[in-house]
Amino acid sequence: MVGRFPSPAPGEVGTTAYTDHDVERWFAEPPKSKERTPFERDRARVVHSSGLRRLGAKTQVLGPGSDDFVRTRLTHSLEVAQVGREMGRALGCDPDLVDTACLTHDLGHPPFGHNGERALAEVAAPVGGFEGNAQTLRLLTRLEPKIFADDGTPRGLNLTRASLDASVKYPWSLGDGPARPDGAPTAKFGVYPDDAPVFAWLRQGAPRGRVRCMEAQVMDLADDISYSVHDVEDAVVGGRLDLRMLDDADERARVAEHVRAWYGDWHDPDALDAALVRLRDAGYLVTDFDGSRRALARLKDATSQLIGRFSGSAQDATREVYGPGPLTRYTARLVVPDETADEILALKGVAVTYVMAPREAEPLYGAQRQIIADLVEVLADRAPVALEPQFAADWRAAADDDERLRVVVDQVASLTDVSAMQLHARLVRPR
Template sequence: MQTFSQDAFDPTVVGTEPRPAPGEEGTASYTDADTERWAAEPAKSKHRTPFERDRARVVHSSGLRRLGAKTQVLTPGSDDFVRTRLTHSLEVAQVGREMGRALGCDPDLVDTACLTHDLGHPPFGHNGERALADIAAGIGGFEGNAQTLRLLTRLEPKIIADDGAPRGLNLTRASLDASVKYPWRLGEGPPRPDGRSTHKFGVYPDDAPVFAWLRQGAPRGGVRCMEAQVMDLADDISYSVHDVEDAVVGGRVDLRLLDDEAERARVVEHVRSWYGGWHDPDALDAALCRLRDTGYLVTDFDGSRGSLAALKDATSQLIGRFSGAAQRATRDVYGDGPLTRYSARLVVPDETADEILALKGVAVTYVMAPREAEPVYGAQREIVADLVTALADRAPVALEPAFAADWAEAADDDARLRVVVDQVASLTDVSAMQLHARLVRKP
């Protein structure tokens, strides 16, 4: 069995016993501390729970709207069918909401975490993320998940504190904590099986104060709350299933290839190359064979309505297979009753984790890895780097007004570079290319 947290759970540091928030149905398993906001706000209507308000704030945010024009795997506009970051986030929210509800989590809280999980991703997907990570290496790095926290607590315009400081969407402590997939700074995460530190992280140094606030009551050692674990698994499930669906519809993969031992070996090697060489190749091959033998994988896709319907049914069956296995395994350990915050750990059977990872490997092998060699991939990284240079050289004039104000208040060159990175990260694929065309002239 696998659990979606990295350190031993210590129930002695969770804090007060859960008690209902007066008059607010649906928060019975959460404390007043869970529903506290970083900046105090006037009393709100009792018609909605704090978590319902959190979800509404995310739904109406500009950050969520921008995801509609940001790359998931394939560039938006390259195909009418492919998913964007927005459609991916909506699908993650649906999977996570149902899984969370089944385990006793507040569904709006899980929904909020799922909708926010990709808000910080820059233009051009992980390609743009790598470019910004190189540029920001000396100022605390760049990571889409850390940028999400920055957006939720600082950059997204909603609440301004009494001292004039921006507080972003000012979500509840529980919603912010559930949105932090990697609750540690760069280089401080748990070691991987190969002994190296994970390159993923969830907070920049200058966002440490709000991070410390939202983690009050959390166990030490980078343990994630139950709702964050559900969000993470929902993301993995959606990523694995839907990227393969897109690849099949786009003609990039014929799943009959999985009958071929050599093709399965290719997939396994891509998994180990992209996600870690410690993964057992025999277990991954067995996972691919199990998936093939379920009969869910559509191997005769021809683009007809019948085959599209069969493919959609396959995605539903696989989502149910993965989510259901985790729910049953978790209930086997913890029994009935609501499993919230730090009262439990999400349990994922090893075979289920291997199947999800193997399915990711199919998308990597036939879609993502081949794209690495395409000229457009290098051009996208160059656009991101050019934009940072051009905006830094022409700041604050070239910056958007909100970022120009941040620039004026920045204490040093590192802080000013972070402001430029913030603006570039906020761009969509299209707006990045348009801004590049205006600011950068190439011979």
């Protein structure tokens, strides 16, 4: 049964392709004004959430305080939402639904970016590990203060089923994901064991297996596109990368090797080299960057052109397979041509080679992981007194030590880079 949505505005295709099942909420709420669709309401809840605000002080690739230009998790999420919204609308998805998925995709990431994520994964290993995407689901359905059920249990933002499903980038638990091409299990996952009930609810109606809905696929590609082009842009502006280096075949080979080391050794180095050559020959790799306004404009134009190239390629390939009409939920799969995937991955490899890999040896990054480990230890030791009030209440309600450790991890994951360092200075290294 198709939901009773208003007719789509010009250019807003796909609005009526969703059913009442898609817009159901885990906890039924009183009827709302019909001036907004359920997906518009979902997006508004995310925009006004404390979790989204905190992303402004969380690391994307470089720390928020490294310079005035560098992207944070918040600016990255806004850019992902812009890319995803336009791509989704072109394919017939509800644009507010895709926007919501894009804005939420990094909400669960802890301070210090992936560096902090690795540190939390180590300390949380006894209780099911830590993964930013699983933490996102936990935040949306439990931790973000908005809606409570009649029995007093929190329901987080209480988003619609379709919005929650679109926000789950990895619809499986730890150890249950698809095998990588080399046969090893994927380390990524999207749900912790104690969040299994809401995960089962939001996946009602989904095909068996690990299939992601169309809107989640659009969000994932928008994330990859934004990640690949914007991290390179930041590196160039920050003086960490001169793209003329990629004229050298040996440098391109270095990039390919870093891709294989970070993303899997099954990736073809020749295909990655060819991808960089295509981008260079097409004029997308801006050289002779001198920091002038004109150079900044050339770089920004190249960034925009790359986004259009990648998203347009996927849109065209998907339409070629599925034809016209709204492609929503589980009616289609996003098609990304191999050459496009190689170009995106090659640019991600450029950022790894010249920014991310070199920083791994810097003392700062080891210190950040130690801050995370110290905070978990001291908060667990001094709980519930040292915990923030909402987490102290969760700690008191926990049934056992495993649940109490998860509460401590929840608090540490909620911190920003700055608040983590300040709390560490106060609790671990008092003056």
